[in-house]
Amino acid sequence: MKYAKEVIRKNRVLLAASLSLGVFNSFMAIFKVGFFQRLVDGLAEGSLVLGTILLYGLILAVLYVMNYVDNYPYEKLRHGIFLDFKLLALKKCGTITYAEYLKTGTGKLVQLIENGARAGQSILEGFWLKVLRELAPTVAFSIWFIWRTSPLVTGILLIGYVFIFIVTNLLLKSLYRIKDRILDNEELLNHFLVRGLMEMATFRLARQFPKELEKAERAKGEIVSSKVKMTLIHEAFFTIFVLLVSVLDVTILIFAWRTQTLTVGEVVALLSLIENAYMPIAIFNVLFVQYKLDKSAFARYQRFLCAEDDRQLEEGQAVKGLRGGIEIKELVFCYENSLLFSGLTMDVKPGEKVALVGESGSGKSTLVKLILGLLKYSSGSIRLDGRELRDLKLNDLYRWVFYCSQEPPVFDGTLRENLTLGQSFTEEQLQTALEKARLPELAGSLDRDIGERGAGLSGGEKQRLALARLWLNKPQIALLDEATSAMDNITETAVMQGLVERLEGCTVIAIAHRLSSVAGFDRLIVFREGRIVCQGRYHELRENNAYFAELARRGQETQ
Ligand SMILES: Nc1ncnc2c1ncn2[C@@H]1O[C@H](COP(=O)(O)OP(=O)(O)OP(=O)(O)O)[C@@H](O)[C@H]1O
Numbered sequence: 001m002k003y004a005k006e007v008i009r010k011n012r013v014l015l016a017a018s019l020s021l022g023v024f025n026s027f028m029a030i031f032k033v034g035f036f037q038r039l040v041d042g043l044a045e046g047s048l049v050l051g052t053i054l055l056y057g058l059i060l061a062v063l064y065v066m067n068y069v070d071n072y073p074y075e076k077l078r079h080g081i082f083l084d085f086k087l088l089a090l091k092k093c094g095t096i097t098y099a100e101y102l103k104t105g106t107g108k109l110v111q112l113i114e115n116g117a118r119a120g121q122s123i124l125e126g127f128w129l130k131v132l133r134e135l136a137p138t139v140a141f142s143i144w145f146i147w148r149t150s151p152l153v154t155g156i157l158l159i160g161y162v163f164i165f166i167v168t169n170l171l172l173k174s175l176y177r178i179k180d181r182i183l184d185n186e187e188l189l190n191h192f193l194v195r196g197l198m199e200m201a202t203f204r205l206a207r208q209f210p211k212e213l214e215k216a217e218r219a220k221g222e223i224v225s226s227k228v229k230m231t232l233i234h235e236a237f238f239t240i241f242v243l244l245v246s247v248l249d250v251t252i253l254i255f256a257w258r259t260q261t262l263t264v265g266e267v268v269a270l271l272s273l274i275e276n277a278y279m280p281i282a283i284f285n286v287l288f289v290q291y292k293l294d295k296s297a298f299a300r301y302q303r304f305l306c307a308e309d310d311r312q313l314e315e316g317q318a319v320k321g322l323r324g325g326i327e328i329k330e331l332v333f334c335y336e337n338s339l340l341f342s343g344l345t346m347d348v349k350p351g352e353k354v355a356l357v358g359e360s361g362s363g364k365s366t367l368v369k370l371i372l373g374l375l376k377y378s379s380g381s382i383r384l385d386g387r388e389l390r391d392l393k394l395n396d397l398y399r400w401v402f403y404c405s406q407e408p409p410v411f412d413g414t415l416r417e418n419l420t421l422g423q424s425f426t427e428e429q430l431q432t433a434l435e436k437a438r439l440p441e442l443a444g445s446l447d448r449d450i451g452e453r454g455a456g457l458s459g460g461e462k463q464r465l466a467l468a469r470l471w472l473n474k475p476q477i478a479l480l481d482e483a484t485s486a487m488d489n490i491t492e493t494a495v496m497q498g499l500v501e502r503l504e505g506c507t508v509i510a511i512a513h514r515l516s517s518v519a520g521f522d523r524l525i526v527f528r529e530g531r532i533v534c535q536g537r538y539h540e541l542r543e544n545n546a547y548f549a550e551l552a553r554r555g556q557e558t559q
Contacts, residue, residue: 003305004120007084014080015129017073022133025070028063030141033272035059037149041265078125085117085301092305098374100307107194108187109304115183116301119294127291135280135287142277149266149273153252157277160244167240168285171233172292178233179293182226183300185219192216198452234286241282248274312373316393322400322476323385324350324507326371331380333370340366340530343380350385353500353508355518357551358527364511365406367527368479371509372403384477402475404483406511409466410454416446418454418465425472436498437468438491459486464495470502478503480510484517492517515552526551 008015039056042048089109093101147154192212196203203209252270256262262270331344340363348354356364369375371382373394382389384397410418419430431443439461442448454462463486470478480499484492496517499508512518519538526534526541526548534545541548 003085003088003302004124006088007081007120007124010084011077011080014073014077018070018077018129019133021066021070021073022129023137025063025066026134026137027141028059028066030138030145030273030276032056032059032063033269033276034145037265037269039265040268041263044264074129077129078121081124082117082121085120086113088305089113089117089301092307095309095313097308097310097376098369099376104304104307105191106198107191110194111187111190112301112304115186115297116304119297119301122294123291123298127287127294130287131284135284138280139277142273142280146270146273146277149270150262153270153274156248156251157274160248160278161281163244164241164281164285168237168288171237172289175230175233175289175293176296178226178230179296182223182230183297185222185226189216189219189223192219234289237286237289238282241278241285245275245278248278310373310394312390312392313394316396317387317391319392319396319400322397324348324476325383325385326477326507326509327381327383327386328367328371329381329383331370331377331382333366333375333377335366341377341380342530344530344532346525346532346535348507348509350507351505352523353503353521354510355521355524356509356511356527357513357515357518357524357548358533359551360513362527363530364527365481368403368481368509368511371477372401372479373397400476402470402473402478404463404466404478404480406481408453408459408462409483410450410457410462412450412452414447414449415442415465418450419446419468419472421469423472429472433468433471434465436471436502437464438495438498439464439468460488460491463487464491467495467499470499474502475506477507478509480508482511482513485513489516496520524548 035056039048039052042052143154143157146157192215196209196212196216203212249271252267252274256267326348328344328346331341332339333341344367356367358364366375370377371389373389373392376390384392416430419425419433425433427446430446431440434440434443442461442465448456450456450462450465454465457465463483467480467483484495487495492514500520508521510518510521515524515538518524521538523535524538524541525532526545528547533547534541536544542552543549
């Protein structure tokens with residue numbers, strides 16, 4: 001409930017206002033019925049005075065005006081709670097460990113967040129708020145007024161409550177199973193939807209859309225039939241309650257007719273109060289069932305919210321500056337059960353330009369993510385300027401580090417947002433950065449949206465845009481994971497030349513498959529299956545190492 005409490009705290013003023021107004025309005029609604037009874041009886045006895053009628057009018061006016069006023073905090077709260085629950089997911093993304101993040105697929109996650117936020121809103125607003133400000137006060141005030149008129153009817157009413165409780169529990173069990181099926185299939189449907197939208201070209205060429213649609217249709221069928229079943233069960237509750245209230249109404253009428261102990265006003269008030277006492281219970285039961293079902297949807301969301309956080313982001317030694325020395329000793333790392341590094345050792349001097357090369361899957365990107373503190377090693381050490389990486393506060397460290405990822409290193413937003421990453425720069429600085437990264441043609445359209453993962457740019461343009469950030473903030477360590485792989489040879493050579501100048505004095509670790517792009521680096525480190533097989537300058541390796549010579553030859557063939 002930690003996350004629900006966070007949302008409650010954030011909305012506490014609105015909650016207090018909404019609760020007080022709700023209780024007041026519930027009391028006024030019941031008070032109005034009691035007052036009406038006195039009015040009817042006064043009318044029958046001929047003792048009614050104008051003042052009583054006017055007072056009744058005033059009660060009605062206050063009730064309706066306050067009902068209207070109540071909309072303001074209530075609606076603000078209702079929509080706010082839903083969005084606050086949604087925003088928790090974004091906040092979580094800022095702190096979750098990278099390993100946990102990798103486990104969650106976007107499509108399913110988006111639906112999980114949507115369902116979870118709706119469930120959270122429904123629990124707080126749809127259940128607790130409704131119960132505390134409407135249902136409980138209405139029932140309490142109604143029973144109090146009924147008790148004053150007829151204790152016998154109050155007894156019958158309470159027996160009815162027990163009956164309702166038993167019926168509710170019987171139906172709840174079947175609803176749980178249905179709800180779980182709905183959630184599973186909603187997440188699955190969204191998974192197909194998101195992957196279809198994101199991989200449109202691949203799926204179209206593979207003619208995979210009909211198969212995808214078939215699977216999505218199956219999930220849709222399950223969702224629809226389960227939702228219909230749920231509605232029918234919910235409606236059955238209401239039908240049972242309405243029947244119960246009808247039986248009670250008839251019993252009261254027979255009782256009043258046979259005994260002649262109740263006034264007309266009392267009969268009218270009792271019929272109305274019984275409705276007021278039962279309907280909230282009927283509504284409560286439906287809400288309670290919904291509440292229980294929402295709890296299971298919220299629990300799924302909560303599992304994501306409670307996923308392990310990377311505490312190192314905000315904890316650890318401050319990093320006030322960096323020279324850029326990196327020492328790796330006896331490093332051990334495995335992905336789940338698969339060992340990748342079993343005692344890797346290497347070091348990079350401050351200001352050195354090093355390239356990691358080797359076959360695909362040999363561990364280069366993983367090593368970069370370990371140096372970034374995204375992935376955590378189980379033993380051995382990574383030292384930055386002699387300080388153990390796992391002891392450093394990562395959010396401090398990141399101020400001195402630049403990372404260009406292998407995945408499209410840009411995001412859905414404008415060119416400006418992609419360049420500045422939330423910092424302020426002058427137009428001139430932005431233009432210079434784009435020129436240096438060989439993208440001067442984009443300088444005139446900084447507010448253009450570049451689409452999902454930069455869909456509105458070519459592969460090479462996306463990479464140059466990401467590299468342009470280097471001219472806005474100079475790092476002390478730059479980690480470039482195939483940062484120029486999508487560029488043609490001529491552009492790549494020009495961009496690399498610019499990078500080398502810009503990164504003068506700064507430590508660079510670049511991963512490259514096209515060896516010619518890193519031929520001028522101080523050192524090339526060759527990886528094979530998680531081990532370093534050789535290292536040295538490009539020409540030395542090419543002449544003296546058969547494995548490297550083969551890599552370089554194959555690289556040239558594919559160019
Ligand atoms: N999240 C992950 N979970 C499990 N295994 C992974 C994960 N990421 C990578 N691996 C595995 O770890 C190994 C090293 O992957 P890595 O991406 O580091 O290689 P790489 O040398 O950078 O490859 P490439 O040059 O193709 O980018 C591969 O066998 C890969 O399948």
